Amino acid sequence: MDPIDMMATDYNCEYLGLSRLCLMENAGKSISDEIAILSTYKYSRPVKIVIFTGSGGNGGDGFVAARHLLNRGFEVDVYALNTADQIKSGDALDNLKILMNLEPRVSRLSVQFIKDSADLDKIKLDNNSPCIVLDCLLGTGIKGKLREKVRKTVELINAINGLRVAIDVPSGLDPLTGEIADIAVDADYTVCFHKVKTGVKLAGEGKVGGIITCDIGIPIEAELFVEGGDLLRLNNRPSSSHKGNNGKILIVGGSLDYYGAPAISAKASIATGADLVYIYTPKSAALPIKSFSEDFIVKEAKGDYLSIDDLDDILEMASKVDAVLIGPGSAQNEDTMKLFNVLAMKIDKPLVLDADALKLVDFSLINKKEDIIITPHYSEFKSFFKNQIPRDIERNLDNIVNLNDDSDFVKVNDKIDALQSITASFDGSVILKGQYDFIFNKNKLKINRTGNPGMTVGGTGDALAGIAVSLLSQGLDSWTSAILAPYLNGKAGDLAMDAQGYGFGAQDLTQYLGAVMANLID
Numbered sequence: 001m002d003p004i005d006m007m008a009t010d011y012n013c014e015y016l017g018l019s020r021l022c023l024m025e026n027a028g029k030s031i032s033d034e035i036a037i038l039s040t041y042k043y044s045r046p047v048k049i050v051i052f053t054g055s056g057g058n059g060g061d062g063f064v065a066a067r068h069l070l071n072r073g074f075e076v077d078v079y080a081l082n083t084a085d086q087i088k089s090g091d092a093l094d095n096l097k098i099l100m101n102l103e104p105r106v107s108r109l110s111v112q113f114i115k116d117s118a119d120l121d122k123i124k125l126d127n128n129s130p131c132i133v134l135d136c137l138l139g140t141g142i143k144g145k146l147r148e149k150v151r152k153t154v155e156l157i158n159a160i161n162g163l164r165v166a167i168d169v170p171s172g173l174d175p176l177t178g179e180i181a182d183i184a185v186d187a188d189y190t191v192c193f194h195k196v197k198t199g200v201k202l203a204g205e206g207k208v209g210g211i212i213t214c215d216i217g218i219p220i221e222a223e224l225f226v227e228g229g230d231l232l233r234l235n236n237r238p239s240s241s242h243k244g245n246n247g248k249i250l251i252v253g254g255s256l257d258y259y260g261a262p263a264i265s266a267k268a269s270i271a272t273g274a275d276l277v278y279i280y281t282p283k284s285a286a287l288p289i290k291s292f293s294e295d296f297i298v299k300e301a302k303g304d305y306l307s308i309d310d311l312d313d314i315l316e317m318a319s320k321v322d323a324v325l326i327g328p329g330s331a332q333n334e335d336t337m338k339l340f341n342v343l344a345m346k347i348d349k350p351l352v353l354d355a356d357a358l359k360l361v362d363f364s365l366i367n368k369k370e371d372i373i374i375t376p377h378y379s380e381f382k383s384f385f386k387n388q389i390p391r392d393i394e395r396n397l398d399n400i401v402n403l404n405d406d407s408d409f410v411k412v413n414d415k416i417d418a419l420q421s422i423t424a425s426f427d428g429s430v431i432l433k434g435q436y437d438f439i440f441n442k443n444k445l446k447i448n449r450t451g452n453p454g455m456t457v458g459g460t461g462d463a464l465a466g467i468a469v470s471l472l473s474q475g476l477d478s479w480t481s482a483i484l485a486p487y488l489n490g491k492a493g494d495l496a497m498d499a500q501g502y503g504f505g506a507q508d509l510t511q512y513l514g515a516v517m518a519n520l521i522d
């Protein structure tokens with residue numbers, strides 16, 4: 001499991017009501033269980049446990065483990081590299097405080113703080129008595145080069161005559177790639193929580209020792225549902241960035257009949273952080289779109305509908321932006337169909353296809369593109385994938401997909417199986433909109449639960465497409481953009497509903513997007 005997926009999952013537990021403090025307790029308890037087994041297996045008796053702790057959640061696991069190991073009768077020495085005021089994780093701090101509250105010492109616990117590297121030289125371990133060393137310095141939160149004190153501690157741990165057990169990830173090893181930039185704990189065992197981190201798997205036994213995976217009570221739904229923790233996937237904007245660095249978008253849409261759709265998409269794009277939005281639209285739609293906002297840069301096509309005559313202009317504009325949305329409000333006619341099919345093939349930027357584009361663009365022209373998101377509701381889904389639906393599923397598709405009772409485990413799983421078999425030869429990401437949005441690509445699946453019946457109002461689908469293209473333009477990959485877009489859209493819809501009841505429109509919804517993006521449980 002990639003570190004970002006693990007962090008998002010941990011946070012998602014909080015949104016499901018399962019606190020990270022509780023997960024840390026389970027992690028520390030499972031360390032204690034595994035250490036008891038290893039102690040018996042390696043030494044046939046309890047040995048001294050030496051725990052080195054860092055400033056984050058990994059250190060917190062060590063503090064919890066210390067408490068459980070004491071209860072099992074072990075003698076425990078904790079060497080904390082950070083004092084209480086330097087500890088970054090609130091949960092770790094709570095657990096350090098518990099250890100510090102155990103005064104006067106009745107149990108066989110010692111806690112020492114390592115202020116600087118010189119303090120490390122003072123640690124004297126009896127090399128003739130066996131011990132088990134727990135590396136709780138750094139886990140999935142490692143960033144950049146090891147700081148000097150941590151680096152020295154890793155050297156010390158590697159020199160100790162004892163069994164080295166790394167917690168979650170050997171400190172110094174990249175939890176994503178498995179690479180060691182400088183030095184890492186040379187672990188005999190690595191105890192991983194929930195799932196083995198990708199880097200630990202890639203590094204191999206020579207670097208991480210034997211891998212032990214512990215369940216810490218994270219429900220499958222914390223991974224499957226898009227929740228607030230997934231907002232951790234949003235890019236941090238560099239403070240040195242300037243206009244245009246954070247997303248340039250082209251929206252191709254609008255027609256004599258519809259002009260609101262591209263404007264709402266554009267509003268949602270700006271509201272989710274894109275810097276510049278260009279809209280290519282027929283003359284008849286251009287003026288009303290301009291009047292929506294001074295933020296839009298509108299280029300007029302000649303006719304009342306988009307047509308192949310617009311191809312060169314659009315390709316020229318597409319070459320200057322980071323991502324392109326095709327479809328909102330374009331209406332369906334032969335000329336527009338020709339244009340959209342060529343555009344979908346020729347544009348080599350990340351793409352979103354929405355609304356009429358899904359009725360006009362041929363599946364076989366784009367099914368091998370990975371950098372594409374489609375945002376169908378059920379009837380658009382059926383139309384787009386019409387030649388991909390296996391016979392046995394086709395007969396029953398309406399029943400399978402239009403679930404009313406989504407709490408039914410079997411039905412939800414039938415639906416997932418059916419959707420994945422229909423979309424098996426599509427390499428992009430699909431957001432199937434509904435009461436619950438199902439988001440999937442060839443390998444992954446997520447379910448978004450935000451949103452409310454007030455969102456049946458016109459334009460919320462256009463907002464969704466605008467958010468998706470905005471995230472793409474800011475450098476997120478198509479899968480990440482596809483899972484976050486419906487979450488943000490639905491959550492903003494929920495805030496609009498709280499404020500205005502069913503009286504809100506898609507434009508109102510876009511006003512809440514910025515606040516939703518900034519809102520992560522601490």
Ligand SMILES: NC(=O)C1=CN([C@@H]2O[C@H](COP(=O)(O)OP(=O)(O)OC[C@H]3O[C@@H](n4cnc5c(N)ncnc54)[C@H](O)[C@@H]3O)[C@@H](O)[C@H]2O)[C@@H](O)CC1
Pocket residue numbers: 010011020023024025027054055056057058059060061088089137138139140141142143144145146147150167168169193216
């Ligand atoms: N968040 C959760 O819900 C859970 C987290 N768990 C544990 O918490 C870990 C993740 O916690 P965190 O996100 O706090 O991250 P870490 O505990 O891995 O480390 C983050 C801390 O280390 C410091 N740091 C980062 N890079 C450094 C470097 N190169 N040199 C020196 N110091 C550096 C940071 O300043 C930060 O304070 C997991 O690996 C796991 O062990 C478990 O308790 C299970 C639950």
Ligand SMILES: [K+]
Pocket residue numbers: 058135136137138139166167168169170171
């Ligand atoms: K560690």
